[in-house]
Amino acid sequence: MNTSSNRNKRARVETEQSLHCAVCLEIMSTDDSLPASRMENKVPRKLLQCAHSFCTHCLFQLATSTSAFSRPPVSSSSSLLLEMSVCCPLCMKVSVMKANNKEEAARQLSKDFNLMETIEMKTVYSAAASLKCVEDDSHIATVYCEDCRANFCTECCAMAHKSKALQAHNRMQIDAKQQQQQTASSRPGTATTICSKHNEKLLLYCQNDRIPICTVCDRTEHKGHSTDLASNIAKEAKQELQNTQQQINVYFYLYFLFVRWLMKYC
Secondary structure (H helix, E strand, O other): OHHHHHHHHHHHHHHHHHOEOOOOOOEOOOOOOOOOOOOOOOOEEEOOOOOOEEEHHHHHHHHHHOHHHOOOOOOHHHOOOEEEEEEOOOOOOEEEEEEOOHHHHHHHOOEOHHHHHHHHHHHHHHHHHHOEOOOOOOOEOOEEEOOOOEEEOHHHHHHHOOOHHHHOOOEEEHHHHHHHHHHHHOOOOOOOOEOOOOOOEOOEEEOOOOEEEOHHHHHOOOOOOOEEEHHHHHHHHHHHHHHHHHHHHHHHHHHHHHHHHHHHHO
16 A cells, blocks of 8 residues: 555656756746747647757757757758757757747747646646635635635635624635636736735745745745845846856757867867
């Protein structure tokens, strides 16, 4: 029984890891409304040669990092196309595509629909399992109070809002609240991330635990921790990634020159 339990646990861990891009380590998503050049585009796509999957934005970045290998094709009929190379970070196999630009090259790669289906199932399951009643965590929350900023089951919501003053609170069904959030997050240029515990936007970043948190988390389980605006942390991380990307570009280009020299003189 212990062996079976360990095997199931290991399978769950492997499944969880497969939902994260191996390059940026962020969880992948199913929203393909943004350009590949945007960091928020996390749709999984498969490389042609090895079928390893990475998020769309990282594939765009990898294509950019190997842009030194790009050259116009010999055929005059496709003179507008460029040859784009993407080297897989896991197995080092190179996938080659012909496209007008790097955005188009990244989108030529097929979406990993099996992985996208797993992501959808996990999202639905997590949303249903994590929304507990704030008064009794053994109850599943069905109502969200915008004034209390808390989730309640139907019984606890009625009990908590008995007084006339509290009866004026604006309440809505959890399903309607989630639909509202999904509609907002699906708009182009937006990437809303919601706290699974309190249904609030993750506007802060806890330096102690190194995770994004909402304002309710900041006042409760993360009280006294060192926090900063998530937007500030994101800007710093983006700048650091850009610096690292520039260094990688230089190394790739030097490697390419070295290989070309070896082929010519050895």
